Amino acid sequence: MVEAPVEAVLIKIAGIGLVPNHLGKSLGEMEPILNNLNSKYGAHVCGEGGEYETYTLDCPLFHSRISLEETAPTHHHESSSIAPVAYLRLQSAKLCPKPISVPNLDTVTVPPLFDPESIEAMGKAGLCQVQAHIVPTTPDQSLHNTPSRQSSVSAHDDWVIIASIFGSSSSMPSDEIEQTLEIEVEKVFDRLEVILAESSLTFMDIAHINLHLSSMAYFSEVNRVYTMKFGTSPPTRACVANTLTANSRVMLDAIVRRPSNDHNHQDRVALHVQSRSYWAPANIGPYSQAVKVGSKIFVSGQIGLIPATLTFPMPSSFLEEAVLSLQHARRILATFPSPQWIESIVCYMTDMSYLDQARKVWEHTQSYDKDIPLLFLEVLELPKGALVEWQFIAGTNQNSGDRDDNESNSGPRYICGRQPAFYGCHSQPSKALTVTGTVTNDPIISIKLPPHHPTYIQGFYSSQITADEAERRIKASFNLKEENEVDCAMSLVRVSSIGLNTGPADLDIGFHMMGLLL
Incomplete structure (x- = not known):
């Protein structure tokens, strides 16, 4: 504020x-005193x-300066001698017009769009050739006759x-299928509210939402309904458009955390920036940038919006969007205390031809384990027509009651396997396990992981197979059968192509699993 100048x-x-005696002094006068305290x-x-x-008397945006004509200090009669409480009563003030002048915008310091880490990543990834990606021409397993999942x-x-959670299904009467999108979104949230209430939870307890639309043409209208459901600390969100089952236009998954009973510990911390800056973009919907x-x-x-303008770099460039959106994620995470680590990343793209370039961008990002x-x-x-979107889940041991002074037990452990291919991260004392990977055609082969409860599986499959086949193979790989008592929430979404850290992008099944170590 002092440098602004305010x-x-x-x-x-x-x-x-x-x-x-400090009452009435400006922040410029108080700066050394405040630093000393x-x-x-x-x-x-x-x-x-x-x-x-x-109280602000003047700033560059004001046409007139406020001049305090008469003031009176007022002491709080119950305040302590160590930290007295006192007020400055403003009894009389007037406006003093300022000279009309046009500021020299050339003197405004605009920071570079890309930080040094991003510049290095962009330079190295830019050497990567874009490979044409051809989706296998197999018969399309149509979704029109596939009912929405329960x-x-x-x-x-x-x-x-x-x-x-869907807003409609193929079992609906024909006269209800053409319901308005607003009604469909309302039904999604009504159903979500009922399920939350069964566990004595509310919308305020939701940490993250994965929102799938059948078309981004619905984005603004969905946001209008969505906004009414959350207050000043909304959950984080990832929103993409995919082909959905049956007649559905909206599908939603929610990750919810029960509030802590410890009233002295703030279990939920949200970063919800709505103003524009040169730092990272304001949200373009009713969501927080991050929730811990x-x-x-x-x-x-x-996504790769320029923070100050909320527009994409021009001319359109996958590389610049990939680097910029990854920079946004890094800067958002940097606002939270260390130590922290990345548990998993989902990178959504509209053209898998840029897969190698996206991998190189990540490979040359210095901040995290590869x-x-x-x-x-x-x-x-x-x-907004973005070409790429990065979605992060991070872990931290900054959790009251979960702190472990033994540093070797607090950080993440990364694991991987080849038959089938998977990458995982688990950590103590948080008991968190996160895995991404694919599964094979052989139902006998299961994924070898530390003992755990799978709690949430996002399944993704290509047009080469049906949703039923994808579900069967994923459940078999995690030893999840109908008779199992272990409950695991699961969603299935069809995508165009699937790839992992390495290897081709012609996988027919991919998954993102969250679980708890036993």
Whole structure:
């Protein structure tokens, strides 16, 4: 504020080291004093702990400056001598017009769009040749006669997963199929609300939502209904367009965390930035950029918008969008305390021809381990016409009651296998397990993982197979059968192409699994 320049004066004090004589002083005058109090007592220099409040007299946006003509300090009779509470009563003020001038915009410092890490990644990935990707010409397993899946619910420890909530199905009477999109979205949320209530939960407890639309043409209308369901701390969200089953236009999965009973510990922390900056883009819908619950950090799907303008780089460039959207995700995660690590990434693309380029962008990003589970999916459309979207799930041991002073036990362990191909991440003490991979045609082969409860599986399959075949093979690989008592929420979505950290993008099945270690 001082450098902006914003002229603001203290009108309230309520922190250690602040005295009534400080009332009326500007932030410029108080800056060295506040820095000294921060060094001595840990007082927040910006007053975020309620140490002080200010009143703005002038800033570059004001046409006139506020001049305080008459003020009177007022002491709170119950305040302590260590941290007295006092106010500056503004009794009289007037506006003083400022000279009309046109600011020299050339003096405004605009930071580079890409940071050094992104520039290096873009330079190295730019050397990668784009390979033509041809989707296998196998008979299309039509979805029109495939009924919508029944919603499924998984509840383990403090986590509740709700998957496959549709707003319509092929079993509907014909006169209801042409219902408005608004009614369909309302039905999705009505069903979600009922399921949440059965577990004594509300919309406020949702950490993350995976939202699938049959067309991005519905994006704005869905957002209008969606906005009414959440307050100032909405869940994170990933939104893509795919071919959905039956007559559905909307399908939703929700990851929910039960609130902590410890009232002294804030279990949920949301980053919900709605203003424009040069840092990372404001949200383009009713979602938070990131939500931390327990030992997990969910990051909304990031697309390559230029933060200050909310437009894409021109001319259109997959490489620039991939690097920029990945930079957004890095910067969002950097706002949360360390230590933290990436548990999994899903990279949505509208053209799998750029797979090698996307892999190179990730490979040359310095911040993270390169063995992180990564799933590449080619979908029909992304929000705003984006070419690529990165969705992160991170882990942290910054969880009250879960802290482990033994550093070797607190971080992640990355695992991988080849028959079938998978990449996994598990960590203690959070008991989290996340896996991405594919499955084979052989139902005898199962994925060898540490003992765990699978809680949520997002299944993705190509047009080469049916949804029933995909479900059968995924369940067989995780030893999930109808008679099993272990509940696991599961959704299935058809995509155009599927790829992993390495290998071709011609897989017929891919999955993203979340679970809890036993």
